[in-house]
Amino acid sequence: MPAAHPPPTPPAPARNPLSPKKLLLSKWTAVTPQHKERHFIVTRVVLPEPPATRIELVELEAVHSKRSLVLPWRALTDAAVWRRGWL
Template sequence: MNPLNPKKLLLTKWTAVKPVDKQKHFLVSRVIQPEQPTDPIEQVEIEAVFSKAVQVITWRDLQDDSIWRQGWV
């Protein structure tokens, strides 16, 4: 997979490899900024397209091909 830049993840689309509760397609709705501006970005907020459910994950989890695919497949 191509390397990801956490600053450019906002509004990117992702597909869960193993959907849970019919939630398969997700959108990065927010990049969570650290309290200290010098600290690196660690987490993003993803929103399910179907149910609008929101969850917070570490952005590095999106690099795992066994869990996430970039785009809507």
């Protein structure tokens, strides 16, 4: 009788390798654009209070509309939502 094999492991979600120190002025493309906003640039890295804690938030600006949004920088690592650079 053949040995049973465990079921295959589902692949891990795709990730964009990222360092918070290199975020400022980086360019990003939204995989699913909303309000005709596809291309974004990181205009500000929100400095934490107190300064000894880790960076958590960044501000992105839509190139098309100039609308800004603040989100956790780790959200940019989700390749299903964001792509590095302007595609």
